[in-house]
Amino acid sequence: MTEQGTLRVAVIGTGRMGADHVRRINDVISGARVTAVVDVDGERAKSVAGSVDDCTAFTDPAAAMASPDVDAVLIASPGPAHEETLLEAFRHDLPVLCEKPLTPDSASALRVLQAEQRLGHRRVQVGFMRRYDKEYMQLKQLLANGDLGRPLLLHCRHRNASVLPYFTDQMLINDSVVHEMDCTRWLLEQEITAVTVVRPTPSANAPEGLSDPQLVLFETDGGAVVDVEIFATCGFGYQVQAEAVCENGTARIGDAHGLMTNTAGGWGGEIAPDFVARFEEAYDREVQHWVDATRRGEVHGPSTWDGYAAAAVCEAGVRAQAEGRRVEVEMIERPALYG
Amino acid sequence: MTEQGTLRVAVIGTGRMGADHVRRINDVISGARVTAVVDVDGERAKSVAGSVDDCTAFTDPAAAMASPDVDAVLIASPGPAHEETLLEAFRHDLPVLCEKPLTPDSASALRVLQAEQRLGHRRVQVGFMRRYDKEYMQLKQLLANGDLGRPLLLHCRHRNASVLPYFTDQMLINDSVVHEMDCTRWLLEQEITAVTVVRPTPSANAPEGLSDPQLVLFETDGGAVVDVEIFATCGFGYQVQAEAVCENGTARIGDAHGLMTNTAGGWGGEIAPDFVARFEEAYDREVQHWVDATRRGEVHGPSTWDGYAAAAVCEAGVRAQAEGRRVEVEMIERPALYG
């Protein structure tokens, strides 16, 4: 850190998410600045670095992490590159904020988990940003205080306006439903034990080959049942809702709100265009919390274990989807480090 | 009444409201049927009578009331004709449901009031149908049970899609705001003591010569203040809202509800097209209650006194509107019959 205690961050990957995190760290939150950006596309790295004071461009994550001007790492590169970058960060014992997924499959996630255990202390926060959304935080708190009794069911809606033509059924699970997997585990403090996927006839708006929407069911080791509507081509905007049904009441988040108009067409309001608009403040809060904890030498938030568990549940989900049957989730025991 | 106790009703006036009440009495509610219809336009009266079993057409209200087949009278003729019809009904001692206004001004309303007092018992229910609307009934009950403490302010919105070109400023008060006058008196159980009208520059959608919208203030003898937005050409539909601000909380009715959609334009729902749709069930309930009470020989609901008070407040309102100043309401003391 600098003398003023400013955290110097290397941002690895300068695509949409990476570039947005560079802006966030430099222009929105306090206590950190970006001193290195990394991209395999060297021109792109240079272009981003050039727009920021005192920032060096790299094409190799390892080189950036070896720099004396780097205190921490934010990984926003494509998932397949995460494992190697994470292991390198462990070699430098650098704190990491790793965009989801931790890694693309549970085998590689397990290797990262074991490496962090060998390191002996937590270094990784995984980018499940919904945990930092105000409404999710309210729901979490309400469930935790126990007033509503034990959660029995969780109804989730995850709607997205449209997708690019190459979007696949597996991506529905791995890129989209993975958020509900993490929310389920975090809100209920239970592990997911089985996944079932039921599919209606696809929407005419879904690209060729994509079975959209789908209804995904989770069962948990605490005896809860979760249903998730994933609808990636709903057309009308981005909408994420959740209702926890508990023994003594239910609680719902994600209803539209804000500006309400009466016009010739009726009453109503806008729907967020995409996740960037909907979760803007959650991303800000996530990175600010990571910076704050890191400056204090602490690690909080979603852990490597949460990243591993999500990968394991995703694998069960993709199999359930492909085979049209209920699939049980296979996971190792939770290591003491993540107790 | 018939042997089965069916109330035989003469409906006087067969315009929009009258014809709708004929349908309501015959086809919707129980315990009554229309045996006479009256209209100065004899062809129209015959046409309506012809569509109903055992129903006679009249052009003279007095003749209908003299018929042995008439137990009760529903007055839906134009306001200026009400006084004479009401006095005739008193001569026959017939129970009356009189569409608002009781009469068009407070002097004539006072004559009706005095005639009913001479009769010695209540015979008239005035058609302030909002008192039979479910949401208004809930609000009334909530205020009456006292949980929220004393009402301090009442915010009212009264919006109408459009009006015919001959609509005038006085009609804004006499035909529209008169409902808020009655609701104020009924909800708060207080008399209105002064009226003030404030006008913005009229909407471009208001017909030539109509100053629309207007903001009308009432003060009451219980120390409450009421503000009413009357907007007769709001364009988007019919919307009536009220919020009572009390010492220990507020209560609001009239928000849109029912079917809610997410579509490309955002989220939202419909707004009622007009008062017929919005208050359909209130009208049904009003007439059913009148029939039920009448069959038991009782009179409930808004009284001649309420009709007189509304006329007196309207007069103050029209003067306040014309003179651009606060005008105090002039009323006689409440007679014991309406205690």
Add this chain to the structure above:
Amino acid sequence: MTEQGTLRVAVIGTGRMGADHVRRINDVISGARVTAVVDVDGERAKSVAGSVDDCTAFTDPAAAMASPDVDAVLIASPGPAHEETLLEAFRHDLPVLCEKPLTPDSASALRVLQAEQRLGHRRVQVGFMRRYDKEYMQLKQLLANGDLGRPLLLHCRHRNASVLPYFTDQMLINDSVVHEMDCTRWLLEQEITAVTVVRPTPSANAPEGLSDPQLVLFETDGGAVVDVEIFATCGFGYQVQAEAVCENGTARIGDAHGLMTNTAGGWGGEIAPDFVARFEEAYDREVQHWVDATRRGEVHGPSTWDGYAAAAVCEAGVRAQAEGRRVEVEMIERPALYG
């Protein structure tokens, strides 16, 4: 019918529903009156008959139907008695409004179906009253006009405050979810082809032996998927919600509305205490429509086929529930009479 065309109705069964229908026919709607009441408990029948003008008490449905004063039959007796009463009504060729279930199982429902086919014309309207609820009617109309595209998913919530101790898992399906079965068939105009039931660990508030709540899935022959939360002991009131997810948007009904308060505990409103309050107007509308159609010699509304189909789907549901697996629905082809 009487000379005035009043429909004379025999109400069979004078429990909660039957007694409420007697009141409804006599005191709320128009065009009908109750001339006979039937109950195996003769004292009860006499007591109800005694409170109504010109009404005879019977203990035998057949005797009531043989009376010259009976034009139509409303069956509100327990389900196991329905088959015999329906067949007797067919013998008298009397129009029937039969409270759900048509009969308790698909075999008996099939016998009724075949008897009505032999009769050669529809005589039975089944009491699926949600089809007469304003919000459901709006949703139906919206889906029918096609603006939202094809329905893909239907999310249903069916919550009830509490149940009597003898309530069973089968009753969750047969008495409660049966409404969603009918709504699914009616809203989507598709048949249900398979049922799956998933159960969380029961709520502590569920009576011993009742697995409550449950999540019930339907698949339809039109390729839609429906999920139903049935929660009979939710504690907080009666709440029925549905959201249709279509290709071009979603539409939701059943959100709380009406009076909204701000008080020390926050903002909010009431939840209906039970189905009687929630669906009061649907019941009124249902019986009024039945009376109107019957007076015109017509039969509309949910048919014997709908009653049979519900019974068949219930059977699959109960089996799916008991066996913890997806069960396909077995039904005969739809007869031409119900085309």
Add this chain to the structure above:
Amino acid sequence: MTEQGTLRVAVIGTGRMGADHVRRINDVISGARVTAVVDVDGERAKSVAGSVDDCTAFTDPAAAMASPDVDAVLIASPGPAHEETLLEAFRHDLPVLCEKPLTPDSASALRVLQAEQRLGHRRVQVGFMRRYDKEYMQLKQLLANGDLGRPLLLHCRHRNASVLPYFTDQMLINDSVVHEMDCTRWLLEQEITAVTVVRPTPSANAPEGLSDPQLVLFETDGGAVVDVEIFATCGFGYQVQAEAVCENGTARIGDAHGLMTNTAGGWGGEIAPDFVARFEEAYDREVQHWVDATRRGEVHGPSTWDGYAAAAVCEAGVRAQAEGRRVEVEMIERPALYG
């Protein structure tokens, strides 16, 4: 500014607002840090300075502004001290974010306005933070784009749970309604020309001597009418709502939203406890925008003119309140600097 372009801020006044701004600048937003804090209470200044790296405590604002480590000033001291501090800042030509009120009366505000005009360029942003609230920004944008036509009425609700016993009628205007004055001017882009205050009998929960709630009316030079409910002791929380009624529709902000629960008491949600919770993000955005603009050498946001106008309208409001009549607002012509 530092070499990295970090804005070094002196925060003057370390009460509730001042201390919160210190935290905001150091721990929440980017691009600035607090290098000086000033309080007449030297111990308090030292205590706040001690909790921050490289921060000096002062008791005299002039001394802080003379420091080479200060690039900009945030004034959060009591209103009566603002004039002198602002004039001193002008002497140093330092950019200022001045918490509202600019100064406590229009005469002193006019002196500040004239001093800034002599300086020849804008230096002051006034702390009307509602302009940075997301919902207000949406409403502003909607009105500005003109889709709804010209605004005719603006209904405002400003509710606060409770006040300290020394709260006065004048403070209702000067501390609370002043926000609606600024919002009216900003949303409508019109000046307020007259104020009227109407008072119901005070709530039993209002402290002795406070006439609470009150209804305050504004008229504008664009022909709009604004009504404001100010209720400082509403008991149930902090709630700010606004509805703009335009020629072609209305738009409302400030309805409760977020987490919605169904529990034994009904459905509903929480109400914000106070303005800090309700406007937290607006404050963050306000200060971030000020820092960003200041670093670019620019001045945006509410100007000295806006502070002067608010003071002039407040004076009319206090007089209208005291004298129970409509009072016209007296203001100088808008100087070219604020054109």
